Amino acid sequence: MLRFVFSRLVSTVPVLLVVSITVFLVLRLAPGDPAAVIGGSNATTEDIAAIRQSLGLDKSLLHQFLIFIGNLLQGDLGRSYYFNKPVATLIAERVGPTLSIASGTMLFAVAVAVPMGTLAAWRIGGWLDRLLMGFSVLGFSVPVFVVAYLLIMPLSLKLRWLPVQGYVPPSDGLAAWASHLVLPWIALGTVYVALLARVTRASVSEALAEDYIRTARAKGVSQTAVLFRHALVNAAVPIVTVVGIGVALLIGGVVVTETVFAIPGLGSMTVEAVLNRDFPVIQGLVLFFAFANVAINLLVDLSYLALDPRIRY
Amino acid sequence: MKPIRLVTRSLVAGLLFASAITASAQNNVLRIVPQANLTVLDPIWTSAYVTRDHGYLIYDTLFGSDARGSIKPQMVDKWSTSPDQLVWTFTLRPGLAFHDGRPVTSEDVTASILRWSARDATGALWRTFFSRFEVVDDKTFRIVYGKPFGLTLEAFGKSSGPCFIMPKRVADTPASDQIKDYTGSGPYIFKADEFKPGERAVYVRNAKYVPRNEPPSGTAGGKNVYVDRLELVIIRDPQTQLNALRAGEVDMIEQPAGEQYATLRAMPDVRLLDMVPSGAMYTLRFNFLNAPFSDVRLRRAAMLALGQEQVLRTQVATPGLFQFCRSLYPCGTQYEDSNTGIFTGVANPGAARKLLEEAGYKGQPILLMRPTDFAALSKVPLVVKQQLEAAGFTVDLQNMDWQTLLARRAKRQPAAQGGWDAFITFSASADNLNPVTMQMMNASGARGWFGWDDDATLEAIKRDFAAATSEADRHKFAEAAQLRAIDTVTHVNLGQFEQPAAVRSNVTGGVTAGANVFWGLHKGS
Numbered sequence: 001m002l003r004f005v006f007s008r009l010v011s012t013v014p015v016l017l018v019v020s021i022t023v024f025l026v027l028r029l030a031p032g033d034p035a036a037v038i039g040g041s042n043a044t045t046e047d048i049a050a051i052r053q054s055l056g057l058d059k060s061l062l063h064q065f066l067i068f069i070g071n072l073l074q075g076d077l078g079r080s081y082y083f084n085k086p087v088a089t090l091i092a093e094r095v096g097p098t099l100s101i102a103s104g105t106m107l108f109a110v111a112v113a114v115p116m117g118t119l120a121a122w123r124i125g126g127w128l129d130r131l132l133m134g135f136s137v138l139g140f141s142v143p144v145f146v147v148a149y150l151l152i153m154p155l156s157l158k159l160r161w162l163p164v165q166g167y168v169p170p171s172d173g174l175a176a177w178a179s180h181l182v183l184p185w186i187a188l189g190t191v192y193v194a195l196l197a198r199v200t201r202a203s204v205s206e207a208l209a210e211d212y213i214r215t216a217r218a219k220g221v222s223q224t225a226v227l228f229r230h231a232l233v234n235a236a237v238p239i240v241t242v243v244g245i246g247v248a249l250l251i252g253g254v255v256v257t258e259t260v261f262a263i264p265g266l267g268s269m270t271v272e273a274v275l276n277r278d279f280p281v282i283q284g285l286v287l288f289f290a291f292a293n294v295a296i297n298l299l300v301d302l303s304y305l306a307l308d309p310r311i312r313y
Numbered sequence: 314m315k316p317i318r319l320v321t322r323s324l325v326a327g328l329l330f331a332s333a334i335t336a337s338a339q340n341n342v343l344r345i346v347p348q349a350n351l352t353v354l355d356p357i358w359t360s361a362y363v364t365r366d367h368g369y370l371i372y373d374t375l376f377g378s379d380a381r382g383s384i385k386p387q388m389v390d391k392w393s394t395s396p397d398q399l400v401w402t403f404t405l406r407p408g409l410a411f412h413d414g415r416p417v418t419s420e421d422v423t424a425s426i427l428r429w430s431a432r433d434a435t436g437a438l439w440r441t442f443f444s445r446f447e448v449v450d451d452k453t454f455r456i457v458y459g460k461p462f463g464l465t466l467e468a469f470g471k472s473s474g475p476c477f478i479m480p481k482r483v484a485d486t487p488a489s490d491q492i493k494d495y496t497g498s499g500p501y502i503f504k505a506d507e508f509k510p511g512e513r514a515v516y517v518r519n520a521k522y523v524p525r526n527e528p529p530s531g532t533a534g535g536k537n538v539y540v541d542r543l544e545l546v547i548i549r550d551p552q553t554q555l556n557a558l559r560a561g562e563v564d565m566i567e568q569p570a571g572e573q574y575a576t577l578r579a580m581p582d583v584r585l586l587d588m589v590p591s592g593a594m595y596t597l598r599f600n601f602l603n604a605p606f607s608d609v610r611l612r613r614a615a616m617l618a619l620g621q622e623q624v625l626r627t628q629v630a631t632p633g634l635f636q637f638c639r640s641l642y643p644c645g646t647q648y649e650d651s652n653t654g655i656f657t658g659v660a661n662p663g664a665a666r667k668l669l670e671e672a673g674y675k676g677q678p679i680l681l682m683r684p685t686d687f688a689a690l691s692k693v694p695l696v697v698k699q700q701l702e703a704a705g706f707t708v709d710l711q712n713m714d715w716q717t718l719l720a721r722r723a724k725r726q727p728a729a730q731g732g733w734d735a736f737i738t739f740s741a742s743a744d745n746l747n748p749v750t751m752q753m754m755n756a757s758g759a760r761g762w763f764g765w766d767d768d769a770t771l772e773a774i775k776r777d778f779a780a781a782t783s784e785a786d787r788h789k790f791a792e793a794a795q796l797r798a799i800d801t802v803t804h805v806n807l808g809q810f811e812q813p814a815a816v817r818s819n820v821t822g823g824v825t826a827g828a829n830v831f832w833g834l835h836k837g838s
Contacts, residue, residue, distance in 0.1 A: 031721065032714075032716045032719075033720035033723065036720045036722075037720075038353060038359050038361075039360065040360035041361075041362075041752075042434070042473075042474065042752050043359070043360055044755065045723060045760065045762075045763065045765070047360075048723055051358070082353050084491050093509060093510075152556055156556065156560055157556060157559055157560055160560065164557045164560045165556070165557050165562060166557075259549055260552075260553055261553070262547070262550070264511050264547070268511060269511055272350060272352075275714070276352065
């Protein structure tokens with residue numbers, strides 16, 4: 001297994017290299033000039049040229065690329081053009097809120113969707129199945145920002161139970177941290193509840209048709225035990241795969257939720273960096289997302305070992 | 314009690330408790346949603362308004378502009394000028410100190426002026442008159458000019474592009490590099506350790522700040538701070554901004570979205586505060602380097618084709634927040650002038666069509682850039698396109714994001730090679746108060762503003778304006794500059810508008826100025 005982990009980690013190196021080169025070139029060839037953004041509306045052509053020079057953007061593309069790669073090999077992602085801070089520091093500052101959203105959302109989704117999908121599979125074709133799958137279609141269909149505003153209106157503006165926006169780190173108190181994240185978890189989790197419930201339903205219903213389930217029932221095992229101990233556990237591999245993909249997507253893709261709830265995470269940071277053409281930050285974020293994807297996929301693959309003893313690496 | 318009910322009740326109680334703690338902690342903390350995300354912290358390195366406003370919190374200026382636009386002393390106690398106007402002597406008022414406790418000295422001031430003048434347009438003009446500094450003592454310094462510079466006080470007291478005073482060690486940073494030390498001597502202290510880019514910037518009251526005795530007015534007078542802490546809270550989504558204001562999580566939205574004013578006016582616990590009374594002005598800018606707008610007759614035709622009313626009604630929409638203004642200088646300000654020659658501000662497609670025919674225009678497409686992501690601007694190009702087409706122009710409207718527009722407008726090539734013919738922008742009225750500060754009247758060619766108008770006559774008038782030592786002369790040259798700008802069509806004024814801040818009613822006071830300044834505000838419970 002260690003050999004498998006090592007080979008997977010080694011295989012990320014060329015992936016990250018290709019990602020680096022692609023992002024570097026795409027950013028430089030796309031329209032937009034960070035110096036023009038930094039200069040502001042009243043900057044003259046001379047001012048912008050001076051800023052370009054101070055940022056090193058007046059150097060040739062090859063020169064800029066060699067500096068970028070040279071720094072990268074030393075573990076330096078560069079400095080933000082705007083914030084005058086190392087990119088790694090900026091990512092470290094923003095990763096907490098994103099991980100809080102991603103983990104909470106997925107916990108909420110798993111807690112709701114897995115029992116929901118299992119129950120639907122148990123009564124497949126019945127009214128409970130139709131009701132739960134109807135909810136699932138609704139969850140897929142309604143955009144996250146609509147769910148968010150529908151939650152904010154009663155819970156934040158009318159009842160004043162939960163804050164409208166913002167983020168508080170757990171170090172400032174778990175209750176305050178959770179109160180700022182409950183609405184994002186539910187708003188964003190709705191889609192994942194819908195997705196996971198459908199996957200669970202399909203997977204569990206397939207497992208319920210297996211011979212070992214019939215054997216278990218013949219031996220008098222209770223319905224609950226059949227469902228959750230035998231069918232669900234054997235149906236876990238596709239569910240865990242979807243959860244893994246979901247977490248990876250959430251880490252880089254919670255832009256709308258972070259915007260609606262004004263949460264300073266990696267998603268909103270990506271949008272700001274793209275809008276401002278903050279090249280070092282965009283490059284750093286893309287590399288981080290690529291690495292996070294590889295790492296999460298590796299963890300998912302390793303989790304198969306625990307879930308299915310037949311799997312060997 | 315069933316365990317599930319116990320857990321639910323505990324959770325709700327915990328959340329309510331957290332909310333209560335948050336609410337009590339909000340007292341005497343002013344939370345403001347700024348007009349944009351504060352990214353760059355050096356107000357000299359960038360001319361972005363949000364950075365300028367950040368500068369006003371932590372730095373002080375030698376002079377300020379009061380609410381009527383008159384220049385008043387701020388850090389300066391007294392000043393005098395020699396009979397030939399070549400030597401100006403300034404003495405700083407007592408008690409001025411930087412946030413680190415060190416007194417503000419003449420050396421700090423002279424270094425700050427030099428750094429400011431390396432980037433600011435008025436500062437650059439000032440440099441062409443400037444000869445040397447003479448430091449008399451810690452509190453007194455002299456500026457010696459090679460020839461009289463009549464705009465000395467205006468240059469150091471203008472509210473936009475201000476000359477902020479920094480410690481010499483900071484001001485010695487080349488103007489092309491960002492500063493890393495944010496020590497100022499202003500009414501607030503920047504908490505660099507609490508600055509979270511993209512989330513919030515935090516300032517605390519400078520307890521040692523000695524405000525002037527005069528009442529606050531514009532960027533002049535007493536900068537009294539009545540809150541312990543001020544936070545700029547970054548919220549990008551306008552609806553979330555409004556929700557946060559409604560829930561009391563923020564106290565002020567500096568520039569609400571245009572479509573929200575009707576809702577805000579109906580909210581009982583919110584008031585609108587006109588922080589920048591003269592507002593801002595929409596303008597169309599031409600590319601002077603390439604055909605067709607290298608031909609002044611076509612620029613004139615475009616000017617005649619455009620009408621302010623349609624633009625303002627479409628873009629601003631809310632009654633009371635826009636005004637017709639034919640003067641190139643903002644209406645309601647010092648040099649407002651209705652002598653605008655052929656420019657009326659009213660669309661006259663017939664006259665424009667006639668001019669096009671005389672100029673032999675053959676329908677060559679005009680590349681007009683439109684920033685679709687800039688809500689305060691995105692509708693204007695649609696109206697302009699329609700008005701230009703009504704006069705006979707062929708318009709190629711190209712949609713793009715604002716940052717792409719900013720980059721593209723720096724390109725001098727013809728439109729077909731990645732350049733442009735015209736774009737629309739808006740600028741704070743405080744930037745357009747006179748011909749020297751107005752970027753659209755920068756006619757210094759390749760070194761100048763986008764469009765690169767090269768007009769020695771206009772530049773000469775501006776120099777006369779800067780050198781003038783009497784108000785009557787300044788008015789005369791301001792009018793001459795306006796007429797010259799209209800004759801050569803440096804730009805088209807598309808009207809004036811305001812964006813008042815939305816403030817919760819428990820926040821009282823507030824100062825109207827040429828920039829967004831946050832002193833003089835009280836927060837009640």
